Amino acid sequence: MGFLDALLGRTKPAQANLDRLFGLPGAQITLEAAEGLQPTGQAGVCFKPAEGQAFTATETEFTALLNLGDDAGAHVSENSDQYGYRWVVLGADDFQVLVTRVHVTNTTLQENGFGPQLLCSVFGFAPTPAAGDARAAATVYLVYLYKRGTFYPFVPAGGERRDNEAELRLKNELGDDLSIEPDLSRWFPIWGLPVH
């Protein structure tokens, strides 16, 4: 925010950065090679629904877009969390397709002027059955912060605890593929993720 905006008490709502999502397929390869992790085939887009008909129309629009293809698993579910944010959970067997579907949802929101409502999107990675590696026993999530244009790893470890050690290891491993959020205080936990 600029000096003038602060002086006049104006906020330009922070706009979402959508393009960095396309770094994910590279990260997927790294995760598989280094940690034995594979995409779960699900991703969630999280946003704050706005009041009014305009927003409802936008939601109808991307739901229709997602259901266009012949793949019935594209649009898994849509639900609200306890903080009043909406989660659109998407599915695809192919990771590239999954990222594209997330992008379609984002773009529809942004084109209708609701880019500032986007909070984050989350991609799930689970250990491959064959890997049998003790290091990566839990599901790992990559969280994309739209306003920062950065990612961070989130590894829930049962209850309301997270595996910080694994998160920091992933941070180092993914540093070349993705821009990882450098400010650790912004790595907020998302308990009760609707994404698998």
Next chain:
Amino acid sequence: MATRHRYPADRGLTAHMLLTMFLLGLLYAIVIAALVLAKVNLVVILVIAFGVLFVQYYYSDKIALYSMGGKIVTPQQQPQLHAIIDRLVAMANLPKPRVAIAQTDIPNAFATGRDQKHAVVCVTTGLLRRLNEPEVEAVLSHELSHVAHRDVAVMTIASFLGIIAGLMTRVFMLMGFFGGYGSNRGRGGGSAGGQIALFELAGLLFSAILYAISFILIRALSRYRELAADRSGAILIGQPALLAQALVKVSGEMSRIPSRDLRAAEHFNAFYFAPALAPGMSLSSLFSTHPPLQKRLDQLARLDAEMRRNPVA
């Protein structure tokens, strides 16, 4: 891809704020010109005013927390509150402020701290008890907008003139009492003493008027900053009606609380969500730090209508 903006800037609010700031700036210029013309050496006053304000500004978080009895809480102590703020700052792209809770039954919230890195957002236990979670979020979005707008810095700079004028009034009054407005100083004869007396009286009058005008302007500026924070906060959560609902709840509750406790909290009004004054004792709209409830609700209703309009402007 062209980015579309759903909310056009509020030109009326910007214009009012600019005008107020211009008038404050004009007052500054007049004061400096007058001081230079009168060849008054007021270095001491300037240094004192600057020192007082700097301390107030630099330690704003500690001072406000200490006087309101606010205690910093960790995510472990208040997971819900931290989770709400985590999400709001991620939406607004702000660094996360520290979170504090004040043990008082008055439902209120304030934001303080000299910059975004040292910001603290404090809510009272009374607020948490009375509002539901979405309403608390609406109040927090208003407070985070104060942080984003750097209101502590803006209001500190704005109050500089008021403090100088107040100090000057006091100095001239002391000169009058102890010097007797020149009557006992007749070293150079009656006419010189009379001139000094006249000069001092004029100085007293000038600084008193200055103080009054700057006071009104600072209060006006504070009200515009509140409206600006309401607006930005409502846009951030995308639900102006929710903020309006929280405002009504807090203001309605507050007016029922005995005024004695509230008066003790009066000087923190400038950074509060709703002023801690019972409606019966507020002076007039000219002197209050917060706009009247109806004006805030009207603005939020306009924003709500803008939001419901389809298609995008």
